[in-house]
Amino acid sequence: MPEDFWVEVGDCCVNHFTLGKVLELETLDKSRIRVSLNTLIFMDESYHFMYNLNAYTPIYDRIFMASSTQIKALMQSHIDKDDDRFLSVALQVAAHEARNGHDKLAQELKLLVEKAKKNSAKNLPVSIASSVKDSSGLLTTSHPTLRFSDLIVNPAVKERLERLVREQKHLITLKNHGLSPRRKLLLAGKPGTGKTFTASVLAGELNFPLFEVRLDAVITKYLGESSAKLRQIFDTIREVRGVYFFDEFDALGSHRGSNNDVGEARRILNSFLQMIEQDSSNSVIVCATNHLEALDHALFRRFDDVIKYQLPSEDEIVQLFKSRLKPYVAKNFSWKKLPSMSEGLSNAEITLAANDAIKEMLIHDHNFITISMLQQAVEDRKSISQHFME
Template identity: 55%
Template sequence: MATADQVKALVKSHGEGDNSRFYTVALQVAAGAARNGQIRFAQDLRDLVDSLRTRESHRKVAPIASVAQPRGELAQLFSASYPDLVVSDLALEEAVRSRLERVLLEQRQSDRLRSHGYLPMRRLLLTGPPGTGKTMTAHVLAGELRLPLFQVRLDGLITKFMGETAAKLRLIFDALAETRGVYLFDEIDALAGERGSTNDVGEIRRVLNSFLQFLEMEHSDSLVIAATNHPQLLDRAIFRRFDAVIDYPLPSPSVARQVIRNRLAHVRRRPARMGQT
């Protein structure tokens, strides 16, 4: 059965309207029941969560489908998608998960925060080794908030012509203000490397200065996500332009075990045949 902490987490997530957290804890309860031999109860609980998620996603399809794909020059700068991932699809250390849940909570309560003179977190810098979930986090935030995900294509952004990259950056930030979504700048170190490095050139400095200025002046409702595997290469000024810097460590043994448990929890247990033990 559910532990005391799980019951409190269920009540808290319900009170805050955090359906994703509510479903995650419910699936944890189901996994614990399965381990204790309560197979029927565990399966019924998982089926209930699946049906509620399906019903919720059907209610929210229309706003996503109404967002058009980027056209014209923007099509060379973005790739658009409409993720359906949720927080429970991520296996993360609790410290990272709690920070992401705080971002989601503030986004869902943004009107309430603004009424008290505060702004929700919406500019995140994600750092850590490859494969730790940074890019997937952008997909999860888009899926949880039912927003389109626009991934900035650096190969279409960075050009060899002076001034052209800065002009394309302006197009990106204009689109960011016009269409609410999650905008992902992956491998941001290619765009925001430290000024004054030995291989620095004047055009790269101008691009970085433009990027910093656009971030400073940007006051939209969109989420801006930047990710890098090499935070040591970033210019120090870039860190001050983000509401939060979240470091993704390599998975611990407990996180690895959680991934395995989550996968096995969805496997139906076959009944034993006659004569088998």
């Protein structure tokens, strides 16, 4: 029997002790682990164990192992090629080890999981999405780093979005109880109220890639081609976990009975309804519309939540301006004057007005942005908005 050896462990390598009697193994940090016959033990490969030949004792109270449920979950997720579930179970194992005082092992497991998540989000989706884009131009890919702290919307709206993220982060727990997390959203509101920004925030919070679906590339005049392209998108949704954003959803979801309806448009909508209902992937699907009233009601029940976006309130107007202008205004700047002068502008228009004021200050070498400068920028934005409404 050798004096020492390395216990080699990983997702594919488990040490199987068959020594015929209870051994007491002593680690280099003097902690002891007693191992019985045929015990399977999961440990980090950096743990160096030594036989303590004089310490044979029939004590079983400190056998450390991953639970049978966790082992089965790891194997099943590996077989299913479900990397997200595999990593979630690995985190459960890390938490179990931390509770048992194995802080070093727990920390190393967590670091490995974080590394795997970053590599997955950074490399795999990009390669697959790029191939889809190159062949058909259906998707564009990005990796947002935005967080909820960057999103300025009604608190009730933010809470519903945060709920989706919480459920997504507890996907394994919910699935183990036969439940599914929220993952299909319909966002409705005027242009510029934060729908597209929301998709980026969700991707950032979940550390998922964001795939924007180009509906102009999906809808074609050739019979059956649009449905085939939709199928290609939903195949990617199933294969690559991410946030998939269908902007200006009206193109697919207009009333099936409207006067300008044609057979192909009806087939496209029916195909989409069928695909989104049958989709059981782990991806998040976000659809956005500027005209909720124009959508077919058959669409609504396919979504886990329908969220309406409004123009910003007075408090939100101030928050939007502060988020852009705070470094560029004097300490006594009168924020209270902004809501009245900016009434009717969307989130995006307020941000553009703030950017215009910053550029004006820099170009003319002013020390600070003044109320009059900002008012002029706001009026310019209102003028542009009014022009497009006429």
